[in-house]
Amino acid sequence: MSALQLNNVTVAPWGIALLEDISFTLQPGEVLGVIGPNGAGKTTLLNTIAGDIPLHDGEFLVHGKPYREWDRRSLAKTMAYLQQLSLLNFPYTVEEVILLGRSPHDTGITRDSEILEDVLQLADITDLRDRLYTRLSGGEKQRVQLARVFSQIWQKNTMEGTLLLLDEPTAALDIQHQQGTTDAIKELAGKGCAIVLVVHDFNVAASLATRLLALKNGKQVAFGKPLDVFTEKFFTDVFAADVAIVEHPSRSQPMIISR
């Protein structure tokens, strides 16, 4: 059963179509990288899947079940969404913020604190656990929010049947934590979690994504494996950018360099 399936999805919250006729299928354990120029509809796509924008046309299925048939609470136990901006301005501790991710579950304190330990390590924020969230730097806050969405769907052994939406999870991170976060995302995918990832860094996209979806002006302009999608012509057509594509020195993935 697919983790996520979009059939001809169109959304037009203010009358103008922000997404038009989007269709793709995502299997458990797959990472879908969503790329495209600013304003192409990448975040709108995530918001749509998260149920924040009503559909104008088409439908989508989460874990084989149409979205409208899900009840909010059960869906929250299997689908988590990391948004770009966090509004939190009350002085919660880092631990409290992460445990908010457990609020759809009634798993009890023992289980929740085990999960807390796991995700603290996964996001490399164990040393921040007692700090006040409001006093963290931007990158630290982002790792805390990442740990929060991890905790919402975390399972120790298998994560089959979970779906994670990430909007630029590595944007504010230094290179060490970019690598750490990339590894964490790979670990989740390795356990069967399906992930939709909006990302601007093509090299992060190439190293993480098993599939790429390129959007331009709300339309789906490419869908496929990174090796097939990333061509010099693609970058000229979609991004109006002049790039060189070379092979990564140690991994079999394309590297995109600005000319």
Next chain:
Amino acid sequence: MLLLPLGITLGLSFGAVPLSLAEVLKALAETIHGDTRSQNSLIVGQLRLPRVLLAAVMGAGLGMSGAAMQGLFRNPLADPSLIGVTAGASLGAALVIVLGNTLLQGSISLFGYVGLSLISVGAFTGGLIAVFFVYRLASSGNGTSVATMLLAGIAITALTGALGSLLEFYSDNQMLRRISMWKMGGLDGANYPRLWLASVVTAGVLLALPRYAKALNALLLGESEARHLGINVDRVKLALIIWVAIGVGTSVAMVGTIAFVGLVVPHMMRMLIGPNHIYLLPASALAGAILLLLADTLSRLVIAPTELPVGIITAIIGVPFFVSLLRNRHHYGMQG
């Protein structure tokens, strides 16, 4: 926790006629046994006890409502009057005072037996109508916008304020004095029927709001984040607004506008125990009860035997405290 009974005892013993602790306890015992012959048991049982308990009950309601509103608006400077309930109530009360003198003489006795003046009924109704308008203005097909609600609250407050001023412009001196005394708030009208009514309503509020503690915690992350955590945000919003409107509306109707309890108390508690609403809501109720109790005791003492309106005392205590919070909020990690 221990401060509340202590405050109640203090409130019982201080006043125009100071009583010792022993005298208070003796008078209480006499009241419980239905013995109202001595002067002390009259003072304690009939005057001070309902008043002190009413102060505690109203303070608890205001404190918890304030904490819930600050959580809902994700704004530490929000206060229960933001949703227009206080302003609407003031207008309702002023309307009754101005019109009541001429038109409604007959019906005053009708409400007299439940211990409620017609002014209170007018205030409560006015408060609820104002909240209804604020809520409707902020609601659209896509749900209710908290930001719009904030602005709608300001608009409705301004409008009712203007209408209130218009009424005052046309009222005579005696009415003016009654309107302004009512606005300042006071617990001097306390009696047992009022206390029972206030207790029932406040008990409802104190039991209902903590059910939304987890939702309020998630709401602090942001509305869409709360929705992604499986919370029915619009239902939670509506429920919180209704309970706060009922709670604060009752309190304004009974004791007038009491400033700063709903604003300052949740702030103090957040500094002591953090922003987690599971603890913050009950703590704010407790602290609100204690603060209003002490303020009311002070209001009876400062220029005894005359009483100051309690709203003046809470504002005088509250404003300097609030200003220091504004200046120092970064010391406890508050932003925004």
